[in-house]
């Protein structure tokens with residue numbers, strides 16, 4: 595049974611202190627499904643783009659064996675657009691523009707063959723749309739959800755409704771504080787567990803990731819890279835590597851979930867080395883595994 599991914603697909607304009615791109619391939623579902631494609635198949639994509647979405651981007655998704663039956667292409671419609679600017683400290687980003695465009699009237703239809711997918715990744719998009727997809731699924735084994743400040747600020751009640759049905763929530767540190775209305779990350783995460791998820795994974799950019807459940811706290815470092823060009827999509831790529839590995843192994847034991855966190859971080863490290871999805875396009879599973887092993891060694895030391 596497959597891995598279902600829903601979320602934004604879009605065109606991004608990104609400015610960093612080093613470079614500027616326009617109309618780059620972006621969107622949460624894009625990064626998630628490309629990252630997951632290194633681990634597993636089939637990947638079933640649900641989303642929407644406009645007529646202006648370049649054919650080469652569709653070709654890339656197809657090349658990664660992502661099933662596009664659930665991707666609607668709206669004639670005359672305009673694709674989701676986002677623009678962001680990074681500060682010299684690449685952990686800090688300003689959103690300059692968010693245009694929902696075809697997502698505003700999107701009515702997601704989950705194709706019949708997608709409905710029994712055992713793993714579902716609700717990538718960043720309006721929680722109302724995430725819910726519309728989730729209710730069409732038949733008894734998924736694991737539901738992972740990502741969201742961001744944009745939706746926490748605008749659709750908090752809808753998001754809280756959705757979280758009742760989510761097993762694992764992936765968000766970044768500032769979003770964790772915002773969602774829980776609590777400055778301390780651990781307290782905030784525990785508060786969010788009361789909303790429904792069994793596990794929260796907090797992404798902390800170059801400071802790694804923190805997994806928190808009722809009885810576990812697990813901290814993973816970020817891969818120490820000397821050249822970070824574009825952090826866009828790192829969080830989504832993390833989610834894709836994470837759920838791709840879980841789907842491949844079909845094992846939801848906490849130790850395996852911790853391994854999935856390291857695989858998620860591994861994929862995110864490839865993403866930030868280049869612009870847009872470029873860093874994810876030309877790797878292979880061997881390189882992924884080599885870096886995964888380096889990751890394991892990062893915080894290994896001998897016991898006394």
Ligand code: AMP
Pocket residue numbers: 602603604605606619620621622675676692718719720742744745825826827828829830831
């Ligand atoms: P990340 O850097 O992981 O937070 O993800 C960046 C990607 O998220 C970009 O490629 C954007 O196209 C997409 N994105 C930005 N804002 C939103 C939003 N409000 N809803 C859905 N996707 C978004």
